[in-house]
Amino acid sequence: MRDMRDYLEWLEARNELIRVEEELSPELEIPAFLRRVMYDKAGAVLFERVKGHPEWRVAGNLFTSVETVREALGVERLEEIGERPLKLMESLPLGLSDKLSSLGKLRELGNYLPKLVRKAEFTRNVVEDEPLNFVPAFKTWPKDGSRYLTYPLICFSDPKGVNSISVYRVMLLDGERGVIHWQVHKRGSQAWRDYLERNGGKMPVAIAIGSDIGTLLTAVSPVPYPMDKLLFAGFVRGSGLELYRLPNGVLVPANAEAVIEGYVQVDELSEEGPFGDHFGFYDKPSERNELYPVFHAERVYYRDNPIYYGSVVGKPPLEDAVIGKAIERIFLPLMRVVLPEVVDVNFPEYGVFQGVAIVSIKKRYPGHGKKVLNALWGTGQMALTKVIVVVSEDINPHDINQVIWAIASFVNPERDVLVIPKAHTDALDPAVPRPPLGSKLGIDATRKFPEEMDGRVVEEVKENPEVLRRLEDLFKKYLGG
Template identity: 45%
Template sequence: MPIEDTTEFVQKLEAAGELKRVKVQVDSDLEIAEILRRTMYENGPAILFENVKGHTMPVLGNAFGSMKRLQIGLEMDDFTEIGQRIVDMTKMEVPSGFLNKIKKLPELSKMGEIFPKLEKSGPVTEVIEDNPSFGKIPILKTWHKDAGKFITLGLVATKHPETGVRNLGVYRIQIIDDTHALMHWQKHKRGAHHGELSKEKGEKIPAAIIIGGEPATVFSAIAPVPEGLDKYLFAGITRKSGIKTVKCKTQDLEVPANAEIVLEGFVDPSDIRDEGPFGDHTGYYTPVEPYPTFTLTGVMRRQKPIYLTTIVGKPILEDAYIGKVIERSFLPLIRMFHPEVVDFAMPAAGWFQGMAIISIKKRYPGQAKKVMMGLWGTGQLALTKMFIVVDDDINVHDINDVIWAITTRADAARDCTIINNTPTDTLDPASPLVNFGSKLGIDATQKTKEEGFTREIQEKVTVDDATKSLVDSKWSSYGL
C-alpha cells in the first residue's frame, strides 16, 4: 500500500535506519538550518527535531535527502516507472465492439483508481484554527542575511481561473506578519500564470499552502508535469492510487486530506511588496524583487502535525535527490517526443536548470541541434541554460566521460551554438537581465562527412579480445 502521510513516512524511514530524532531543544531561527546543512553535505539521515524552542510542533528535515529515502517514500526502485505510466496512458487504444470493451474493463478500471477522491473530512480537518496565524508554526530562518522566515517546502495549491485544472507548486514564501506573506512564484511557473489571469479579471486568486502529506503528493508538487495535467491526478499516477481531498473552509479549493497543515488564503496580484533576499539553491542570495502578497484566512491541521521543511544553498543538498528523481521519471516522456534520445542527466552541481546532458542514437547530420531545439521548446526545459549532446556510447551520468566526449568530438567554432535573447531561470545569477539571457548548446557527437568533417574518423582505443580473455582467466592469481 502507498504511504498515506508524513507520520507513516517517518516510521518507515526510522525502521530503515534513515532517520534520527533530536530531543535537545533547538531554535527555528538559523540553528535547525545549520544542523540540516551539515547533515546534508555529509550525506546524513533525515532528522526529526522534537523540541523546537517556542513551539510544540516537531520539525522534519532532509526527509528526501537520499535516493534510498525517495525509494521508500515513492515505493519504487526505478523512477522511470512514473513517466512510463503517462506514456502508456497516451497509447491506450479506445476499444470498439462490446467484447473488446469487456476485455479492456480491468485496464480501464485501473485508470479510474488513480483519480483524486473528494471526502467530507480527513486527518487535516481534525483542528480548525479560530485565529489563524503563521506564528504558531516553527517556520525556519535559514541564512543570516535572509529577509526573515521562509516556508521552503509548502505545496501551493491554485486552480486555473478558466479551466479549473488544479496545480501544486513549490515556491518559497516569506513571512511578513501573522497573517501576511510574500509568494515568490516566478514568472514562468504555473501558479504565477494563474495569478496573472486573475489579475486581468481584477480578482484575487484563492490559494492554499499545504505542509506535508503523502510523499507522492510532495514530489508531484515539485515535478514539472506536462501543461494541462492536474497535479492531483499526477500524484495518483505516481503512487498508483488516487489521493483523498477535502474542501478548504475559507476558500474554494480542494486540498490533500492527508496533509499535516493547510494554510488557506488568497494572493492579491495588485498588492506587490519587496521580497528577499534569500539564500537559494544556486548558492547565492537572490536579491530583493517585487512579488504579490498572500493573506492568511484560515488554518486546518492535524491534532499533532509535523512541520516538513527543506534547506537550500550551494549544491549538493536535499533538492538534488528530488531533482534526480524528476530527471529519471521524465525520461520516458522525453523519449516519446524525441525517440533518438537514449539517456538524459541534469547534474546536481548545475542546480538542474543550469545544465543538461543528452545522449542520442545519431542517424543524420544536425540531429544533435534538432534535439537541443526541441528540448528548449519543451515545458520547464525552456529555462535550461546549457545543453550538451553526446553519442550513445557516452555515459551521461559520468562527467569524466562527458568531458572526454566534449574535448575529442567537439570543435569550438563548429559545435557551439549560442542563442541570444531567450527566457532564463529567474534565479540564474549570471543572466544579464532577470528572466532574460542566452543559451549554450554543445554538440559533442562524432561528426560525419555530411556535417563537413572531411578527416578520417580515428579509431577508439579498445582492448583486444585475446588479451582481455587472458587477463580475465588469470585475474585472481595476480593478488590485486
C-alpha cells in the same frame, strides 16, 4: 504510506531518522543543523522541541537519497512512475475493435484518480489570529529578508478548472500576509494572470504543510500543463490521492499536517527577498525586475501534535539535489515522448538542476545534435536550463569523464558550440546581470557524420578481438577476470 508520519516511522525503522530532543529555533538553528546532516548524508531529522512553537515538531531532510525515495514509492526503477500514464495513454481505444481490450486499462486509471473525502484530521484545530505567526517557518540564512515557508504545497485551480499543487517559497511579511515566489513561467503565475484577465478580485489559494512522500515529490515536479497535478500525484504514489475541499473551494491533500486557507488579491504585488537559494547565493529583489503576489492567510487548520516540514537550500548537494535526481528519472520517459531519440539524461547535482544538463541521443543524421539542443530549450522546464551538452548514445551521461572525453574528441567550437543571447533564464541565476534575461550555451558533443567534417573520416582505435580471445586466460590469471 498514508502520510508523512508513516514515512517518518518507516525511515526510523531503517535507521535513517535522527530525533533531536534539544530545543532549537526555526530561525537559523534548525536550518543549520539540517544542512550539516545532509552534507554528511546522515539521514532525515525530527526536532521534538521547537523554540517559540511548543505545539509543533519539525521534520527535515525527508529526501535522504534517491534509493530511499525509490523504495518508499515501491518501484524497482523510478522511471516506472513516468511510464504509468504513458502505458494508459497507449491503451486508449482508437476504434470499435479496441474498446473491449482497453476496459482493463481504463479501470486501472481509476486506481490513480484522486478521491474526495468529507473528513480530514487537520480540521480538528484552527487558528485565525495571525495564522502565519503560528507556523514555525524557517529563516534559513542570516541575511534572508524574513522567515520563509520553504516547502509549502501551494494549492489552487485555474479558471479552466485545472488543479495544481506546487512548491513556491513564501516570504512572510507579517502574521497574515506572505509573498508567493511563483516565477512567470510557473503554473501559479499563469493561473494568477488568467484570474486577473477574466475575473479580477481574489484567487482562492491554500497552502498545505506536509503530506506523503509521493505527494511532496509531485508538488515540486514539472508536470506538463494541462495535466492535473492532483491526478499525477496518483501516478507517483501508486494510488489516488485523498482530497478535502476547504470552505474557499480549494482542494488540498487530506493527509496534510496543516493547511493555511486564504487568497491572492490578483492585483496586489510586492518585492520578495533576499533569500539564500540553491545556487549558494542571495537572491535579491534589487537584482530582478519582478514583483510577486501577496497571499492573505485567513486561518490555519492543523492536526493534533502537528509536524512542520521545511526544506533548506544552499550550495549543493543538499536535499534538493536528491529531489532533482528523482525527478530526472521519473520524467525521462515523458521526455522521450517529445524527443524519441533521447536515450538518457543527467542533471548533475552540482549543476543545481536548472544549470547543466547532459543528454545522450541516438544520432541519425547530420545536425541532429543541434536539433535536440533547440528542441530541449523549447520543452517545459528545460527552457530554463542554462547549459546543455548532447552526446552520442554510447557515452554514459552520468560518467563525467566520458562526457569530458566526448567534448574533447568531437567538439569543434566554431561548429558545435551554440550560444543563445538574451534568452529567458532562471531568475535565480547568480551569473546573469539582469535576471531573468541571460544567455544559454549548447554543446553538440556527438560523434560527427562525414558531412559535418567536410568529408574527413576520423577512425577510432579498437582492440583486435582475436588477440583479446588469445589473452583471455592470462587476464583471468593476473587480473582475476
